[in-house]
Amino acid sequence: MSKIASLPLFHQIAGSQVLVLGDGPAAEPKRRLVERAGGVIVEDLPRAIDEGVRLAFIAFEDARACEVAAINARCAGMLVNVVDRPELCDFTTPSILDRDPLLVAIGTGGASAGLAKHVRLRLERVLPETLGALARALEAARPLLRQRFPLGTERRRAIDVALREGGPLDPFDPQSFQHVADWARGTGTPSSGAVVELSLTSADPDDLTLRQARLLGEADVLLLDGDIPAAILGRARADAERRMFHVEQGLQGLSMTGSGGGLEGGKTGSGSGEQGPDIPLAEGLTVILRWRPDATAS
Numbered sequence: 001m002s003k004i005a006s007l008p009l010f011h012q013i014a015g016s017q018v019l020v021l022g023d024g025p026a027a028e029p030k031r032r033l034v035e036r037a038g039g040v041i042v043e044d045l046p047r048a049i050d051e052g053v054r055l056a057f058i059a060f061e062d063a064r065a066c067e068v069a070a071i072n073a074r075c076a077g078m079l080v081n082v083v084d085r086p087e088l089c090d091f092t093t094p095s096i097l098d099r100d101p102l103l104v105a106i107g108t109g110g111a112s113a114g115l116a117k118h119v120r121l122r123l124e125r126v127l128p129e130t131l132g133a134l135a136r137a138l139e140a141a142r143p144l145l146r147q148r149f150p151l152g153t154e155r156r157r158a159i160d161v162a163l164r165e166g167g168p169l170d171p172f173d174p175q176s177f178q179h180v181a182d183w184a185r186g187t188g189t190p191s192s193g194a195v196v197e198l199s200l201t202s203a204d205p206d207d208l209t210l211r212q213a214r215l216l217g218e219a220d221v222l223l224l225d226g227d228i229p230a231a232i233l234g235r236a237r238a239d240a241e242r243r244m245f246h247v248e249q250g251l252q253g254l255s256m257t258g259s260g261g262g263l264e265g266g267k268t269g270s271g272s273g274e275q276g277p278d279i280p281l282a283e284g285l286t287v288i289l290r291w292r293p294d295a296t297a298s
Contacts, residue, residue: 006091006092006107008105008107012037013034013039014037015039015040016039016055017039017042017051017053018034018040018053018055018056019043019048019055019056019057019073019078020056020059021043021045021056021057021069022060022066022083023059023061024059024061026059026083027057027059027083030057030059030081030083030093039055045069045072048073048076048078049076052077053078054077054079055079056069056070056078056079056080057083058070058073058081058088059082059083066082066083066085066088067088070085070088079091086110086111092108092109092110093107094106094107095107095113095117097120097127099127099128099129099131099132099135100132101132101135101139102131102132102134104120104123106120127171128174130174130175130177131171133177134169134177134180136177137177137181138159138169141180141181141183141184145158145159148184153239156239157220160218160220161220164218195286196285196286196287197287197288198212198215198288198289199292200212200228200232200289200290200292200293201292201293201294202293203229204231205234208232213235215285216232216235216236216287217235217236219236219237219240219286220237220240220241220285220286221285221286221287222241222242222243222287223243223244223245223289224242224244225244225245225290225291226289226290226292227291228291245288245289
């Protein structure tokens with residue numbers, strides 16, 4: 001299993017006190033960040049300790065003052081961020097792309113704030129301004145979705161199908177938020193199932209392409225052709241149905257797309273006639289995983 005350098009969390013601080021120490025250009029962005037999140041700024045360390053503050057930003061110009069304040073705040077039970085001193089930080093602050101209530105946080109663990117900023121700027125150009133409206137519309141549709149899909153697994157699959165690329169609620173479509181109500185009522189354009197075939201040659205999940213990893217994470221049904229490594233299956237949804245697949249079943253009647261390159265590539269095609277006897281073509285995504293470790297990458 002691959003490791004991550006830090007645990008990304010969204011901390012709700014509205015109405016809570018947050019310690020911010022320091023003046024000048026290093027401290028001011030932290031004050032603005034706390035205020036945007038609804039926090040109440042405290043600028044006195046003894047007061048913060050007495051009142052049980054749990055979050056601290058330290059931005060003194062003097063390096064030694066930062067070290068002393070960080071030790072005292074941490075000993076009092078606070079989580080500490082020291083500006084430009086990642087070795088003294090319990091947490092770092094990401095570059096934030098705001099599509100309220102949707103937030104995209106981009107962090108480098110303190111390695112390069114500039115890199116995080118420029119990744120955010122690129123994403124700003126491709127993520128629609130209406131993503132927040134889509135999030136609010138989906139929140140408003142929850143009661144109706146619970147009525148239509150009483151089981152949590154059914155709801156998750158329905159939402160996955162709707163939000164996929166080209167789906168009725170595709171997040172990259174600026175107008176998707178306008179379709180949520182009709183979709184939730186079941187009066188929108190019905191979606192059909194899809195089958196994707198992926199051929200894998202490596203047991204290392206880090207060798208998966210971005211598209212292959214995304215499809216594994218979205219699949220409702222996995223058809224396993226061969227002894228697929230556990231590390232690869234670990235990238236799939238825990239509630240995805242898993243079945244063994246045999247070549248003699250055939251692929252008749254299935255609309256398919258290949259893996260688009262990646263570990264080996266995949267065969268792309270479509271057929272006509274009757275559907276294979278054991279291959280489900282449900283209102284979700286079926287992924288056929290073929291284990292071909294001896295194949296030559298194309």
